[in-house]
Amino acid sequence: MSDAIDPVTLAKRLIACPSVTPATGEVFDILEAALVPLGFEVHRFVAGAAPDGPVENLFATRGAGSPHLGFAGHLDVVPAGDGWASDPFVPEERGGVLHGRGAVDMKSSIAAFVAACADIGEHPGTLSLIITGDEEGPATFGTPALIDWMAARGIRPDMILIGEPTSEERLGDVVKIGRRGSVNLWVTVGGTQGHVAYPHRADNPIPRLARVIDALEALHLDDGNDAFQPSNLEITAVETSSNATNVIPGWARAQLNIRFNNLQRGADLVELVRRTAQAAAPGARVEAKISGEAFLTPPGPIHDIVSAAIEAETGLAPRLSTHGGTSDGRFLISLCPVIDFGPPNATMHKLDEAIAIEDLDALRRIYARVIRLALGGA
Structure with missing residues (x-):
């Protein structure tokens, strides 16, 4: 010894x-x-x-x-x-x-x-x-x-x-x-920056991003199984290109994380978020990083x-x-x-x-x- x-x-x-x-x-x-x-x-x-x-x-x-x-x-x-x-x-x-x-x-x-x-x-x-x-x-x-x-x-x-x-x-x-697996995603909706007093000269992306968030929140991923709890999607942050009170931002972005069970695959979930975002806000961009299956x-x-x-x-x-x-x-x-x-x-x-x-x-x-x-x- x-x-x-x-x-x-x-x-x-x-x-x-x-x-x-x-x-x-x-x-x-x-x-x-x-x-x-x-x-x-x-x-x-x-x-x-x-x-x-x-x-x-x-x-x-x-x-x-x-x-x-x-x-x-x-x-x-x-x-x-x-x-x-x-x-x-x-x-x-x-x-x-x-x-x-x-x-x-x-x-x-x-x-x-x-x-x-x-x-x-x-x-x-x-x-x-x-x-x-x-x-x-x-x-x-x-x-x-x-x-x-x-x-x-x-x-x-x-x-x-x-x-x-x-x-x-x-x-x-x-x-x-x-x-569980984990994937982080960022959904960005573009717009046109402008003065809040002249909204007709701008294009506010925030309402469209809000529709994306609503659609993502409505997704039902699965009910889990004997080994795993149900997969879970959480919005973790929201940001825009401007925090000024009198500026309509040029873009808005939501960050989210999905913790998922073995009924799912990371790439399939990324594609699901991409389709959902496009349906709610055509032109939305989705970036993703799969941390693990x-x-x-x-x-x-x-x-x-x-x-x-x-x-x-x-x-x-x-x-x-x-x-x-x-x-x-x-x-x-x-x-x-x-x-x-x-x-x-x-x-x-x-x-x-x-x-x-x-x-x-x-x-x-x-x-x-x-x-x-x-x-x-x-």
């Missing part, structure tokens, strides 16, 4: 790095320094260029052959914001709780998995860590670049556990077996392994869910079955983000059980 690693100490060291997306440098140095003594071969590379890059990524591997368990995660964090009770990048324990940006999403999960690897002796098969510096941002050169890097070297895990915070009321009550990991070994490990440590039979936001499982599902499981998510992205120390210790034990069950003989 390798020398033990305290997940709390490692989590603190990672949190102390202000690795606002995209993460680079020191936070990867700390992770690499923890992995090398455990027998991992660590590869780091930078991918992409502006505007979505460059992005630093890390792939670490130990062992050889099958079965191959991959652990995926990200070292980047969202901006801290103002109003914390303590410095968000100076980790602080208060009352059995560790505070700091990334404590939940998701440096503690990475620390717990590394500590679990230290708890495991020699094992058959392969363990790997697939760690990006850009999950919270565009993600263009993060996990997709890691997948390309692995493919070029013939590396393909048999199953992947992502350490995203999935638990809700208690550690282990929820795991994510799939995620919906995916579902069907019942199989990874479900059983993660559920059994959680129940053994917590006594809970976790609920299998697809609710919530996206994760990099949207990319990794192209490789193998994927499940997300991590700490309670109540404080992720919030001020005073925090994880209970006892949850961090329990997470290490759960991950160690996952490794033993996945690889056998560990």
Whole structure:
């Protein structure tokens, strides 16, 4: 068995790095320094260029052959914001709780998995860590670049556990077996700018955009299914070319997001919005960016392994869910079955983000059980 690693100490060291997306440098140095003594071969590379890059990524591997368990995660964090009770990048324990940006999403999960690897002796098969510096941002050169890097070297895990915070009321009550897809769209309606006192010399695009919004709001996408809730379209912003009180704007734009289930495809939804906008306001322009398609990991070994490990440590039979936001499982599902499981998510992205120390210790034990069950003989 390798020398033990305290997940709390490692989590603190990672949190102390202000690795606002995209993460680079020191936070990867700390992770690499923890992995090398455990027998991992660590590869780091930078991918992409502006505007979505460059992005630093890390792939670490130990062992050889099958079965191959991959652990995926990200070292980047969202901006801290103002109003914390303590410095968000100076980790602080208060009352059995560790505070700091990334404590939940998701440096503690990475620390717990590394500590679990230290708890495991020699094992058959392969363990790997697939760690990006850009999950919270565009993600263009993060996990997709890691997948390309692995493919070029013939590396393909048999199953992947992502350490995203999935638990809700208690550690282990929820795991994510799939995620909804997401597409952002912008609908722009053109007009002619003019003085409000002379409307006959202008063409106000706002009423036409309002008709587009009404038509989009009236769409019924689906009723969901046994695995997913209904797909949902939300208008998230409206803007015009002018905010002056006496100017009719030259254009008006609506921004919207659709979170969709596996009954839909991103490209089909973009086309639906395009047709709807054209019908309500001929000439309307639609731009779109598909962040990821919906995916579902069907019942199989990874479900059983993660559920059994959680129940053994917590006594809970976790609920299998697809609710919530996206994760990099949207990319990794192209490789193998994927499940997300991590700490309670109540404080992720919030001020005073925090994880209970006892949850961090329990997470290490759960991950160690996952490794033993996945690889056998560990």
